[in-house]
Amino acid sequence: MTAETAELTADDPHGYSARHLSVLEGLEAVRKRPGMYIGSTDSRGLVHCLWEIVDNSVDEALGGHCTHIEVVLHADGSIEVGDDGRGIPVDIEPKTGLPGVELVMTRLHAGGKFGGVSYTASGGLHGVGASVVNALSSRLDVEVDRDGHTHLMSFKRGLPGEFADEGPTAKFKKKSGMRLGKRVAKKITGNRVRFWPDRQIFIKDATIATELVLDRMRQTAFLVPGLSISVRDERGEEPIEESFRFDGGIGEFCSYLASDEAVSDVLRLQGRGHFTETVPVLDDQGHLTPTDVERDLEVDVALRWGTGYDTITRSFVNVIATPKHGTHVSGFDRALVKTINEQLRSTRLLKNGDDPVLKDDILEGLTAVVTVRLPEPQFEGQTKEVLGTSAATRIVSQVVTRELKAAFESPKRGQKQQLRNVLEKVVSAAKTRIAARTQRDNQRRKNALENSALPAKLVDCRTSDDRSELFIVEGDSALGTAKLARNSEFQALLPIRGKILNVQKSSVADMLKNAECSAIIQVIGAGSGRTFELDSARYGRIILMADADVDGSHIRCLLLTLIYRYMQPMLEAGRVFAAVPPLHRIQLSNPKRGQNRYIYCYTDGELRKKLVELERKGQRWKEPVQRYKGLGEMDADQLAETTMDPRHRMLRRIRIEDAEDAAKIFDLLMGSEVAPRREFITAGASELDTARIDT
The missing domain is CATH 3.30.230.10 (Ribosomal Protein S5; domain 2)
Known part of the structure; x- marks a missing residue:
């Protein structure tokens, strides 16, 4: 034990006395605990520094003294904000003997936002915004146009002085007071504040996203009618420039x-x-x-x-x-x-x-x-x-x-x-909401005694994990084959009677009254509309299984409209699929050893290509090649092999990459406006292959 330690222990057996207390003076407190003032030292805190300077300019606009604000993100990492407001006072404040600029930039809780004399409404309230930004900047330059001159002042980590050159690494000499710059017309007033964030404070990856600045400046222009704001980002290969002005508020x-x-x-x-x-x-x-x-x-x-x-x-x-x-x-x-x-x-x-x-x-x-x-x-x-x-x-x-x-x-x-x-x-x-609440009360997976709450025509599966699949099947005839073809462990079936209600042209009440729509929502078990809860869905996937003809396509479109309008999170999560049944079946007359007797083709182009390939290999097939008109023409083995068995089937995932475009397409195809749909059909008529029409 050293003599110093022994003396300390004798004076204070707990090793803690007044000599251990620290008093942080001025802006030192800001640098020591920056999170208290700007929230964090990552990108969010850096952006907050920009907002503090911008808000001061906006306050001038709110008072009717400023009509234009300019924000520049320089290539060297510095940020500059300029305005044509009244300019920060440059005269001497009598109590401190400091110029107004030095006072607001170096003293916490100093500014013109107190007392309600200079500003009747402002965003800067605590008088710490500019001084906090100054304290957290390796360099900050202020230019004030006022009284016929440009007044200049620079700071390094909150201390006033002069830099010998450009940039924050230039030689710095501590010095109080302002420098007089070039002469300007007396009617010209305003501020320009440029600061270099201090990388001793902010993490290395902290940056300001261009879109974030554009959104905020656009928002501000909306809120202050008549104020014009320009943003220029010089950090990329090509500068980005945008201007905003909105008179509608x-x-x-x-x-x-x-x-x-x-x-x-x-x-x-x-x-x-x-x-x-x-x-x-x-x-x-x-x-x-x-x-x-x-x-x-x-x-x-x-x-x-x-x-x-x-x-x-x-x-x-x-x-x-x-x-x-x-x-x-x-x-x-x-x-x-x-x-x-x-x-x-x-x-x-x-x-x-x-x-x-x-x-x-x-x-x-x-x-x-x-x-x-x-x-x-x-x-x-x-x-x-x-x-x-x-x-x-x-x-x-x-x-x-x-x-x-x-x-x-x-x-x-x-x-x-x-x-x-x-x-x-x-x-x-x-x-x-009331109907959805009633449905949710009955939408938990039922045990044997509770199964009566779900539609009687539902053929449920045994498992309830993410593997579970609900096949929405067109018609009872296809249901009979699908029952034999499915894996009852994780594949459930719900038949629908032909074409369901077009919900794009119907009210919510009409949708809930419709037996088919109501059954689908009830079976999926996650509510509808705003009350839809993705985690409550009873099945991991919804698979639409309809015939490969015009009516089948129409039924798929109606089902997707229902899902888009009332169960959109299922689409967004990528949990909605369309089954892809084959169009043709080729039966080989002389299959080779190990070769399947039946070959399935899913498009006309694939069929032609396959027949040419078989002819080149000298293989014969039974004529005519079978063309499936509906799922009911398949037996259970064929349906399982081609459409339902995960090992062999093909599914098409239905996604919403752009919700706005999707909404427009649904409204065009399924909405109540007939004229746009007629124009769409007329414009596309020339591109239609008449050979593909089922007659």
Whole structure:
């Protein structure tokens, strides 16, 4: 034991005293614990640094002082943000004796966002954004156009000074104060901030994705009507440049986000409210005194319903995205549920004894953008993902209730029927939810005593693991052969009677009333629509087994339409297949030793090729070659060998590579609009091989 250790132990037997405590000064705390300020030191944290600088420029735009923002991702890894706002103050702040630029870049909780004088609504709230980015940059350059000059200042890991050359590795001399650059016209103002992320802080692979920046800047342009934003990425072989400007605001944003067919036009719900907030205010003696402050909160909501099932809700506070929502979205949800239920009662779409519709029913197919603006909002953490201002719930709820009620009771021209369709869609979603819940209660795999809950015509299999397959078979005649051909361990059969209902042109209620559609959904056992749960599906695969003729193709198309509309996750997971039965069977007259007597061909081209090959080898076959018109023409051995036995069969996997294109094709082929389908058929008529038509 050393003398120093012995002395320490004598003074403090626990080996822990005040000498072990550390006090981090200024930006040193940011470098020591960066995750506290930017969330992480990977790509997410790096992107957050960019947003902190961009948000300062956006705040200028919110105040009406900025019309253009430029973001540049330089080839050397640096990031630059410029704007034509008022410019950071360059005069001396009297208490610290520092220029305004140096103050906001080197001191935590210093800025113009406090007190509500410079900014009535802003995204930068804590006064730490720019200083945190500065602390985590190996170099940061600031250029401010103001008062007829360009004012320059540089920093290295938060310390002010001058670099002898370009780049973060240039020789650096510590020095306080600003440098005066070139002269500019007095009317020209703005900022340019360029920073090089410090690789001592950020992991080596941390990078900023171009698409992420484009999405965020596009979003910001939607939220600040009239603001133009340009993005340039110089990191690749070919520079990428895009510009954004939208004068329609969040109404245009709502239409952009929605991907399904519209049931209603975009509704704009706008209003404002007041609340009193107690905040600590610094008095003349430097003491923090609790003071009641009157606040204004502006609400702007855009929403529209579509034919789809997905819900898209984007929320913002002073143009800052709140991906985990908060009190403003809570108020929106509360008002939406209350108002829609009142409208359903008043229009008698819900009777007195009916249960109220739930939030999920109303949100089905809804796209909404919820924005609020207020000075000094309370966020949960510097990353600003959740709004915590409690008064926002009440004010947003009041505004949405009042404006949405007015929209339903005094609709604009052309909107009355649209809003009626919205209410009917909500009721339909509620009925589907109730029906799906009833089905799910009976959709667990039944034991011998419970089998009566499933359709009597289902021929089930014994296993319930991922190997299990459900063959949907066309007709009872093919079912009889398939029963003998299947492996009862893992292959189940469900016969359907010819062509099922075209669900693309039918309502949910009509689909559920249809015996064939209802049986398919019940047998698969995972619900339908929004309530579909892929993990609850009773079978690992769905295999459509129809005849290789026109009617069989039509039946497959109808079945795929049902699956696409109400069980889409099965398609997305690659668990839907079409069986591929053979078209022809060649019976050899003189098969060689070890050669099968029967050869199956799946296309006309394959048949011609095979016959030429047999003729060249001198082998004879029985004429005429058998052409299968349907599965019922095969015996059990042939059906098993060609279509059902996993060792020999051929399956075609049905996938959705592009859901939007798939939706358009389904609507074209199966929808209620006849004219586009007629044009499609007419345009393709010349390409049809008439020899392939079954007559």
